[in-house]
Amino acid sequence: MEIDCNGLSVREINRQIKEAVKNGEKEIVLLNPGAKHYLAAGVVGDVEIHVKGSAGYFAGTMVHGVRMIIEKNAGWFAGDNMTDGYIEIKGAAGDGVGQGIYNGTIVVRGNAGARTGEIMKNGTIIIGGNSDFMTGLYMMGGKIVVLGNIKGMAGESIVRGAIYVKGDVDSLGKNAKLVEITEEDEEWLKDTLKAHDFPAFTEKFRKIVPIKKRFVYGSAPSEEG
C-alpha cells in the first residue's frame, strides 16, 4: 500500500502505518516523506517500509522487526533504540545514527554524522562512507563497520563491542585502542559486507576495541584486551 505523506501529520502517517501492519500489510510505501521526523516510530511487525525521499530526525526509532529502506537521507538519530530489524539509508545519515540500538542492522550507504552508534548495546551498523566525530561514543556492545574514514576521538569511552574501520582514523578517544583484526573478524566482515551488497572485502580493516572492558572515571586505563 502507499501513503502520501504530503499534508499529513507524522502522528497520522504513523497511525496509518500501524493500522496497516495490524491488518497484515507486508509492504508500505511512503510517498513525499518531506524529511518529516519520527517516520515509522515504534512500529512492530514483519513489514517492509519504503521511504521515497528523505526522513527527518528519529526515523525508525524503537522499531522491532521492521525492514525500512530510506531512498535519500536520514536526519539525526536514525534507528534510535531499535530492538530488531533492518534500516537502510541510501544517502547520508545525520548525527547519532543507531543511538542506543539493542539489536538489528543499520546500513548507511553514504556518510554518517557524529556520534554514530552512541551507547549502542548490540546489533550492527555499517557505514559505506565516512563516519564523523566520536563514532562509538560510550559504545556498550555490537559492531560498527566503517568503509571510509573515522574523524576524531573514535571509540570515545567505549566499554564493549568493536568498530571495524577500513580507512583512516584521525584520533582515538579515551579507553579506545586500534588492533589488527582476527581471522574470525575477517570471516564475519566478508560475510556481512557481501550480505549487504558492499564491494568485495579487502584485508585492510583494523579494529577499535576498549583498552579496559569496564572503564571507570579516574582510574588509569590498563591493558585487558
Next chain:
Amino acid sequence: MCGIVGILSRNKKDDLGSLVIEMMKRLQHRGRDGAGVAMYGGISLEKDQYLIRAEILGEDLEEKQSAMEKIADLANRYGNVRSIRNVVESEEYFITDFLVERVDDFQKVRKLALEIQGLKNVAVLSAGKFEMFKDVGTIDVVDSIYSVSEKGGTHAIGHIRFSTESGVDRYHAHPFQSFLYPDITVVHNGQITNYWNTRQRLEAKGHYFTTDNDTECIVHYVADKLLDGYSLEEALENAVKDLDGPFAFIIATPDEIGVAKDKLGLRPAMVAEGDGTYAISSEEVALEPLGLETEYLAPGEFRVYRK
C-alpha cells in the same frame, strides 16, 4: 533548541520572502519563543540613505510620540529624516521606520543607532540598508505583522527561537545586528559558553553590547574580524577556533551568507546548493521546498556563499 535558515540567490527573487517563511514554518517545532528574519536586497535606498527601525514603548500615545520626536531630532543632527512610518501601531508599542538621508558614512549610522538606543522607551531593531522583522511568538505571528512572505530580495536569514539564554521579548529575538559593520546580522542555535570572556575582549576594543544574549557576541566577533580586514571565510574559521560551546550560526552581510558549526558538531546544520541558489538550515525538512541537493556540515566546518 532553535532553528536557523539562510537563503541566497545570485539574482533577486520576488518570492524570497515566501520561501524563507515556508522554510521557517517547517522548523517551527524547534521553538515558539520568538522568530525573526533579516532580508537583504528588498528595498532600494540611495547611497546616503539608511533605514532605522525602532521599537517604541510608552504608557500612552503622547509618550510614544515624544520618543519618536526625540529620535527624529537626533537623526536630523546626523542627516535629514526623509520619512517616518509606523510599521506596527498597538496600544503597547510602535515599530517605526525612520528613513534618514544625507548620511555619508556608516560609522555615523552606528553612532546614531547607539544614541537612539540610549533614549528612554526606545530600542533599535535594525539600522542599515536591509529590513529586520522580529517578534515574540511563532513565524506565523511575525509574517502576519510584517507580511514577510510578500517581499522579495537577494538573501535572507531567519530564526525560530527556543529561549535558553536571556529574555523573551522582541528585542532579544534573533537576528542580531552589529552596528560595527554595515548590515551584518546573525542567527544562532546553541550556546556560547565563553560568552563573558569573548564579550570582555570585544568591549575592551570598544564594541558596544546592547543585550545580554550570547548570540550578540557572535555578530560582534565576526564584525570585528571583518573590520580587521579578514574575509568572511577567515572570520568564520577563527570563530570556530575561538568560540566555545555547542553552536551553529548563519551570518549575513550585504553580499554573503556564511554558516559555521562548532568543533564537536553538537548543533545541526545542512546546506543545499543548485541553480544559483544556496540555502542553509538546521534540518533537511526546511530545505525540501527548494528541491536541491543537500549536504550535512561536518563538526567545525564553515561555508560562505556570495551573490
